[in-house]
Amino acid sequence: MKKSIFIKAFLIVVFISFTVSASAQQELFQLPKEFVYAKELIPTLRSDMRYYSSNNFIGKPIDGYIKPKCILTKEAAAALKNVQDELGRLGFGLLIYDAYRPQKAVDQFVKWAEDETDTIMKNRFYPNLNKSELFDKEYIAKKSGHTRGSTVDLTIVSLTTGHILDMGSEYDLFDEKSATDYPNITRNQRAIRLLLKRRMEKHGFKSHSKEWWHYTLAKEPYPDKYFDFEIE
Numbered sequence: 001m002k003k004s005i006f007i008k009a010f011l012i013v014v015f016i017s018f019t020v021s022a023s024a025q026q027e028l029f030q031l032p033k034e035f036v037y038a039k040e041l042i043p044t045l046r047s048d049m050r051y052y053s054s055n056n057f058i059g060k061p062i063d064g065y066i067k068p069k070c071i072l073t074k075e076a077a078a079a080l081k082n083v084q085d086e087l088g089r090l091g092f093g094l095l096i097y098d099a100y101r102p103q104k105a106v107d108q109f110v111k112w113a114e115d116e117t118d119t120i121m122k123n124r125f126y127p128n129l130n131k132s133e134l135f136d137k138e139y140i141a142k143k144s145g146h147t148r149g150s151t152v153d154l155t156i157v158s159l160t161t162g163h164i165l166d167m168g169s170e171y172d173l174f175d176e177k178s179a180t181d182y183p184n185i186t187r188n189q190r191a192i193r194l195l196l197k198r199r200m201e202k203h204g205f206k207s208h209s210k211e212w213w214h215y216t217l218a219k220e221p222y223p224d225k226y227f228d229f230e231i232e
């Protein structure tokens with residue numbers, strides 16, 4: 001009898017300590033107060049977080065991307081919501097490839113670019129450049145606007161089917177074809193690049209001349225701050 005009471009008490013202690021440690025783990029990650037999960041503010045937003053996966057110019061998941069979440073400063077997310085609302089009236093929506101990016105991810109990009117032996121993804125992402133040129137052409141840099149939390153890489157999709165519109169070059173193609181004003185694309189591709197550019201600029205973002213997908217909030221709230229918390 002005494003023995004069974006002892007076993008019961010033991011099991012209760014084990015159960016309680018298990019429950020406490022599980023809830024402590026759940027509470028472990030807290031998004032910094034300056035940031036939000038963009039989809040909580042914009043439920044119709046789509047995403048394909050490329051650096052969480054191997055489908056990117058390095059060919060493997062990137063440091064600091066623990067979960068495929070789209071995180072932005074509150075200000076950038078609010079501005080993006082206006083773009084999504086306006087595109088929605090035309091039957092379109094946004095698809096995010098990258099948003100807040102931890103400094104450790106940028107450090108990995110730099111290390112990768114300095115390693116000339118690793119050219120696994122060259123044919124798809126930088127067919128006309130040597131890796132050493134990626135710094136000079138500003139496709140890779142030691143600091144990125146993404147790390148300040150108000151920069152976003154994105155494209156346009158059909159709101160109903162999710163079909164990605166043709167911009168004339170693939171996301172993260174490090175090539176002159178990706179310049180927003182690149183002339184040798186079809187009229188339709190140009191119109192879609194401009195559709196994105198006009199809506200983003202109207203709602204406070206500035207474009208990047210070399211990458212049609214890259215936009216930064218003009219009045220970003222942390223212009224000198226480079227964050228490094230992991231994405232989870």
Ligand SMILES: [Zn+2]
Pocket residue numbers: 098146151152153213214215
């Ligand atoms: Zn970008």
